Amino acid sequence: MRVNLRVWRQAGPDAPGGFETYQAEEVSEEMSFLEMLDMVNEELVVSGGLPITFDHDCREGICGSCGLMINGQAHGPQLGTATCQLHMRTFSDGDTIVIEPWRSSGFPVIQDLAVNRSAFDQIIEAGGFISVATGSAPDANLTLVPKVAADAAMDAAACIGCGACVAACPNGAAQLFTGAKITHLNLLPQGQAERWKRTEQMVDVMDEFFGSCSNMGECTTACPKGIPLEVIAELNRDYVKAQFINRKLTAQD
Amino acid sequence: MLESRIPAGPLADKWDNHKFSIDLVNPANKRKFEIIVVGTGLAGASAAATLGELGYKVKAFTFHDSPRRAHSISAQGGINAAKNYPNDGDSIFRLFYDTIKGGDYRSREANVYRLAQVSNEIIDQCAAQGVPFAREYGGQLANRSFGGAQVSRTFYARGQTGQQLLLGAYQALARQISLGKVEMHTRTEMLDVVVHEGKAVGIVTRNLLTGAIESHSAHAVVLATGGYGNVYYLSTNAMNSNVTAAWRAHRRGAFFANPCFTQIHPTCIPSSDEFQSKLTLMSESLRNDGRIWVPVKAGDDRPPGQIPEAERDYYLERKYPAFGNLVPRDVASRNAKIQIDREKGVGPLKNGVYLDFADAIGRLGRDTIAERYGNLFDIYHRITDENPYEVPMRIYPAVHYTMGGLWVDYNLMTNVPGLYALGEANFSDHGANRLGASALMQGLADGYFVLPYTIGDYLAESLGDPPLPIDNPAFVETRAEVENRIAHLMGINGSRTVDYFHRELGKIMWDQCGMARNQSGLEKALSEIPALKAEFYADVRVPGRADGLNQSLEKAGRVADFFELGELMCRDALHRSESAGGHFREESQTPEGEALRKDDEFSYVSAWEYSESDAILHKEELEFENVQLTQRSYK
Amino acid sequence: MGMLRGAIVAGDNVTQIRPKAPSDESTAVSFLLSFYRSQVGRKWIMALSGVAIVGFVFFHMLGNLHLYEPAGPDGVARIDEYAEGLRAIGEPIIPRSGLLWVARIGLLAAFLVHIHAGYSLWWKSRKTRPVRYDADRTWVTASFASRNMVITGTIVLLFIIYHLAHLTWGTVHDDFIPGEVRHNVITGLDNPIVAGWYIVANLALGLHVLHGIWSMFQSLGSTSPRLAAIRTGLATGITALIVLGNLSFPLLVLTGVVS
Structure with a gap:
């Protein structure tokens, strides 16, 4: 099959960008979307052009490196799928495919389709952890975790940090990402000591970079791991509680 | 020349004795030492976090945009530990024994025993960090048997154990970054090691965003840069996994051990065209219920459903009646290759063998199979557009893990003083073959529990010396x-x-x-x-x-x-x-x-020294005092 | 925001490439203000004020149903009596219209905070996507109502101002008689353009309230599965009552059923 591509090209973070049009010929239906781009890139290099830059690594949907806006949908038309797991059989011969980078001021474009997602790392650094120094842990079975809590924590912990939630959100909000980590850690008994501090600090850092959630739910649809919208409610609830509890704890210092 | 520094004494006491006898760095002095950690996968992130906790000044480097992306994240199955929670007869010695035997007697007893010893602490550590391991209804940790092991010693977090363990280490690292103990350099690739007067003193990196070539100086350099399976182009490794850091260290004098020991995983999805960029692994557990076969007749083009039972060759069941489809990875892989070499391969490119669930679905029902493997079937369906509930899966072996790597001593130090190698980047624990659910165990053992102790022994000598200035x-x-x-x-x-x-x-x-x-x-x-x-x-x-x-x-x-x-x-x-x-x-x-x-001829580690012409072979003889060497048989 | 973050001490030859968050150095402010400064806090306050406003809108609609009650023996329209009754609550202990003014001020405060929170969050979110997507978005989950809250909200705001001028102050009403609610409504809505505007505005109100109620549970942090199961139904039900009630006035006046 043959597809027409409209791809965002941008030489650097401060360079102006624009769309370029390419034709990909002899695309096999078995190809993954990124393999199709690999092919276009090889042709670009051989013909003296510059290949299209995009982030990718594991190509099995777990590392979270890849992420393209494909025809106005984060990670493309197949739901519950990262870009690397999208296959060309989803498209038809002659289709025009518009490929854009994630758009968010929290994710500045680096080059072409690659963006800088280190704001996510900063959110985690603000409190997305349980402070336990190596070697100081008690026997793992000393703290029992109800199966339902462990399962719900795992549902939230499945987040791969790709940024599709922000990209898909009309508000550019990062509540699903932040809520997923808060929910994962706040549901577990091990995470209780830092629960309120964690929530307040992570949400405050999130606020600095991203937009405001208005509960449209597009994030959870775009999420390759189907992180549920409930994690946002969890975030909202714990944030408000934290406002009171943290004040109380501080007063007791 | 090769000093493995294996402590004397009985196997079970070696690690404790060693920890006691090596030099320590006083807590107040730790901040005077700078350590570079390259790579932030399981081994690198856990090492950087732990060293930061101890008070060292750490600089961590990754070519990824975030430490959370390392390829450790793709590990599916689980992590072994000798906890013996199921009370089924497991012990540190049994985990040690299985690992040595599984490695076909080409690894060091002392290292493997230590690995089994610290395996339990890893589980404690990870559970305390909030890794959402699978649980029983009573709230205790769940275990399963994996890769043909005789005991249930594998801990897991759905099919995403590697992801959850890596995120645990990443979060521990994030905490140290926020405390200013670790300086994190993302999108920065190490391109060389700097060796001065025979010791590793720093690295040279390229900032992948600006192209700037930068020098970083430290008292010690730790490489945790993963394996080299991508030398085969097609493998289950991530696209960016590479050997450069380890190879550059090798060129600067570090010996490369057992480079030919590579693991080929039998159950991957065969490639579909020339542009295939990577192969996808399907969990080994599929062989518990799937039957592997090829047509009896070479070049048989009929769809699988039209090949009658009598014209199918269930070659593993035929050749290995005792183990059948559950023979070890290497045996299953090699036999698939034999069939394809005989032109019995199936699929459009004739590059696979069938893994058929029809019998299992008939016996157990579709729902049971969906419950056990639904997720894997979905992945397969998505990639191949074939429904494995109706058509047999096609599988083929693919390169998966490399047991070889930089030669290290018992302290995980290469033969270049001050240069360490952890995780898949070193050669140490898996011998000629790695058992399932052991890679995660080794990466975290090295990073959390071995290196943070052993590195003090080297650093203690250079107390008071500042790192070498980068204008040297x-x-x-x-x-x-x-x-x-x-x-x-x-x-x-x-x-x-x-x-x-x-x-x-x-x-x-x-x-x-x-x-x-x-x-x-x-x-x-x-x-x-x-x-x-x-x-x-x-x-x-x-x-x-x-x-x-x-x-x-x-x-x-x-x-x-x-x-x-x-x-x-x-x-x-x-x-x-x-x-x-x-x-x-x-x-x-x-x-x-x-x-x-x-x-009698090859019971040694081959450690290669770099040379412009032909590499020079050094041998570290392996001594087995606690296990009897046997030949494997699965008939 | 006073947490320690990434004390990155880069050497001279190191180029750091992390984006810095726009600095938002807030000095010590009162609890409520700092709560309101956070997006989550602001959404929370928006949800609470929304509850108050929806309550008002609902009871406003119910009260207006007095329009359909036949006049009493004294010939005074029941809705006129009802309106007079509202002004007279608590007399003579409380001055005339006293309670009404308390409610009005409370309501005004809820409106102001709701409007400010809504527009400010919208504006902030807008700024986080300085470059828009070029391709048309394919929406899967985000409903029309949820995506257009700022538009429906603006329509409702404009309508409220008009509605006050129309039926409370009478400044845009040709035949306004203070106190005669029934007369004012019927003569006011007899004009198809005015009635049309009422209809459009109430449809916008319906969309706004539909997503607003559903969203409120989320903003207030409800994770209860029982509430989750009913919240779509609850939002639809309340919205339907409000919209049907409110639309009935212009429609029935326009069609001459009420005159």
């Missing part, structure tokens, strides 16, 4: 070499892409140094690789500029190092004329065609 000629020269290398690659301006050469190299490696190896093939590879490398340096085209983000340039540097590694792998495979674990030499097999070890 050692840094200046290394940096100039890196810059020249890049300028050279950029200047070739040939006509072929980097990927073209990588694919060609991969074909040679797969054909001659893959699942089965023989003398003439390896010799052929040893003549083809240098020729391809020469063509690469004459005709590769690296577009764009070096002073900014340039993914082609990144790949070019990595592929250039893969050529040299590929040659060394073939050389190692050629010299080791026995079969052991993942290394099958056709000349060394039993009359039934099974792998035949030669313990």
